[in-house]
Amino acid sequence: MSIQILGTEETNQDLLKTxxxxxxxxxxxxxxLNTMATTTSPSRATFADxxxxxxxxxxxxxxGKAEDTEADLSRLFTPTFTQQGDGDVHDFPAWVRHVRxxxxxxxxxxxGSISLTVTHFLREGDQLADRHLGTMAGPDGTVLGxxxxxxxxxxxEDGRIERIVETVxxxxxxxxxxxxxxxxxxxxxxxxxxxxxEGS
Numbered sequence: 445m446s447i448q449i450l451g452t453e454e455t456n457q458d459l460l461k462t463x464x465x466x467x468x469x470x471x472x473x474x475x476x477l478n479t480m481a482t483t484t485s486p487s488r489a490t491f492a493d494x495x496x497x498x499x500x501x502x503x504x505x506x507x508g509k510a511e512d513t514e515a516d517l518s519r520l521f522t523p524t525f526t527q528q529g530d531g532d533v534h535d536f537p538a539w540v541r542h543v544r545x546x547x548x549x550x551x552x553x554x555x556g557s558i559s560l561t562v563t564h565f566l567r568e569g570d571q572l573a574d575r576h577l578g579t580m581a582g583p584d585g586t587v588l589g590x591x592x593x594x595x596x597x598x599x600x601e602d603g604r605i606e607r608i609v610e611t612v613x614x615x616x617x618x619x620x621x622x623x624x625x626x627x628x629x630x631x632x633x634x635x636x637x638x639x640x641x642e643g644s
Contacts, residue, residue, distance in 0.1 A: 488601075488602055488603040489519065489520070489602060489603030489604045490603055491520065491603070492567070492572055492597070492599050492603060492605065493567065493603075494565075495562050495565035495574075498562060498565060498572075498574065499560060499561065499562040499576070501520055502560050502562070502576065503559070503560050504516065504520075505517075505543050505546065505547075506546055506547065506550050506551065506557070506558040506560075507547070507551050508547055508551065509547070509551075510544050510547040510548045510551070513540055513543050513544040513547055514540045514544075517536075517539065517540055517543060519604070520604055520605060521536060521539065521604055521605045521606075522536070522600045522602070522604045522605065522606050523536055524536065524606065525539060525604075525605060525606060525607065525608075526606075526607050526608075527539055527607075527608045527610070528607075528608070528609045528610075529608075529609065529610045529611065529612065546558075550580075554583045555583060556580065556581050556582045556583050556588070557580070557581050558578060558579070558580050558581075559578070559579050559581070560576050560577070560578050561576060561577050561578075562574055562575070562576045563575050563576060563577060570598055570599045570600070570601075570606075571596075571597070571598060571599070572595075572596075572597040572598075572599055573594075573595070573596050573597070574593075574594075574595050574597070575592065575593070575594055575595075576592075576593050576595070577590065577591070577592055577593075578590065578591040578592075578593065587617075589614065590614070590615040590616075590617075590619070591612050591613060591614050591615060592612070592613045592615055592621075593610055593611070593612045593613075594610065594611045594613075595608055595609070595610040596608070596609045596610070
């Protein structure tokens with residue numbers, strides 16, 4: 445008899461011991477634990493399952509070390525990720541360059557900050573829709589810009605983001621629309637980020 449058990453090798457070994465030592469009716473029971481066939485793939489990412497963890501993942505785009513950007517984004521986005529928002533479609537390498545620039549610009553001491561608040565979050569299967577508000581503040585806390593983003597997201601089987609289509613609306617001090625930006629998801633009005641397809 446051969447039984448396949450999914451789990452980590454350590455968990456499988458514990459389960460095997462439990463089965464072998466707790467089977468009085470079949471003392472000669474022989475199990476073949478095929479750990480090569482049942483080695484688990486990396487854990488499924490779950491950050492997009494709830495609004496609070498999704499918001500934290502979005503916020504993480506603006507923090508962290510610039511040199512860690514690609515590794516950090518690889519945990520959130522698939523290698524075939526695309527972002528569409530200004531009539532163009534940008535791939536994962538272009539997204540990494542843009543987020544690296546954001547981190548260089550906003551996560552160094554005294555550089556200001558960007559904060560995001562998810563106000564609407566809907567998840568159905570591999571589809572996600574959200575509305576979030578962004579605020580960019582200067583080093584002294586003065587609000588430099590606000591934005592409202594509507595984002596449609598496709599989630600891959602492994603839980604990471606496969607595709608984003610978004611529209612960003614810049615808001616005035618009174619919260620009213622002052623401009624429409626196609627994408628990038630950044631409330632960085634006036635900071636002149638490089639286009640997503642360019643930069644280092």
